[in-house]
Amino acid sequence: MATGIKIESLECSYGDQEPLYSNLFLKIKPGETIALTGESGIGKTSLLNAIAGFIPINSGNIGFFSDHVDEPELDAENVRKDRIGFVFQDYYLIDHLTGCQNIMLPGLMGDSLGLGKIEERAKELMASLNVSHLFNRYPDALSGGEKQRICIARAFFKSPDIILADEPTGSLDAKNSDVVIRLLINTAKARGTTLVLATHSKNVAKRMQRVLTLHSKGIEEESNLLS
Numbered sequence: 001m002a003t004g005i006k007i008e009s010l011e012c013s014y015g016d017q018e019p020l021y022s023n024l025f026l027k028i029k030p031g032e033t034i035a036l037t038g039e040s041g042i043g044k045t046s047l048l049n050a051i052a053g054f055i056p057i058n059s060g061n062i063g064f065f066s067d068h069v070d071e072p073e074l075d076a077e078n079v080r081k082d083r084i085g086f087v088f089q090d091y092y093l094i095d096h097l098t099g100c101q102n103i104m105l106p107g108l109m110g111d112s113l114g115l116g117k118i119e120e121r122a123k124e125l126m127a128s129l130n131v132s133h134l135f136n137r138y139p140d141a142l143s144g145g146e147k148q149r150i151c152i153a154r155a156f157f158k159s160p161d162i163i164l165a166d167e168p169t170g171s172l173d174a175k176n177s178d179v180v181i182r183l184l185i186n187t188a189k190a191r192g193t194t195l196v197l198a199t200h201s202k203n204v205a206k207r208m209q210r211v212l213t214l215h216s217k218g219i220e221e222e223s224n225l226l227s
């Protein structure tokens with residue numbers, strides 16, 4: 001099910017530090033591709049983490065909706081548990097698991113499909129991301145671009161409605177960056193997945209439908225670049 005995100009009057013802070021945002025509003029339609037930009041330390045990672053429910057919020061609301069923003073909200077806990085895939089800048093692959101086993105992880109946690117089906121699904125994702133040859137390879141024998149593709153395959157394991165990607169090309173060269181962004185956009189488009197991607201790269205940002213820039217006072221939006 002395509003899923004949008006509605007952020008209302010959000011305030012977030014770490015401990016007794018100054019709030020990162022106060023009164024932040026943002027609506028992301030189901031299936032939109034969004035670039036989240038802004039200077040280092042402004043709170044891009046924190047916003048993705050708050051959407052994913054990895055960090056608590058002080059006040060306001062982060063809601064999820066299916067077709068129309070005015071519809072009743074979906075159960076946030078369920079959306080976060082099963083419907084969000086996260087692509088981490090630093091990959092967070094498990095060193096002692098192979099490429100395939102890393103992709104299988106989301107299937108091994110929670111409701112079990114059975115090992116055979118889980119491996120089948122991982123293989124299917126590896127094929128679609130052109131990493132089938134890395135089936136038995138451990139992370140320390142993978143390039144940055146290969147690790148990132150494994151990380152993307154893992155994020156797509158449960159066919160999520162929303163992908164949150166934190167600087168997925170931050171440590172990649174131009175060629176691998178292009179491959180990774182193309183994969184993310186194409187996979188998201190093919191599945192109607194909403195994509196929110198934090199980046200410092202203008203080239204990456206302009207490939208998304210909307211470019212949002214986070215400031216200390218709120219979010220600024222550039223015109224829709226694809227229409």
Ligand SMILES: Nc1ncnc2c1ncn2[C@@H]1O[C@H](COP(=O)(O)OP(=O)(O)OP(=O)(O)O)[C@@H](O)[C@H]1O
Nearest residue numbers: 014015017020038039040041042043044045046047
């Ligand atoms: N766990 C934490 N505890 C305390 N402060 C934190 C924590 N994580 C982040 N911060 C602070 O919150 C602010 C926002 O950090 P965040 O990582 O969200 O920024 P960012 O926009 O993603 O930056 P970058 O572009 O460098 O990745 C920074 O000032 C950072 O020091």
Ligand SMILES: [Mg+2]
Nearest residue numbers: 044045046166
């Ligand atoms: Mg960050």
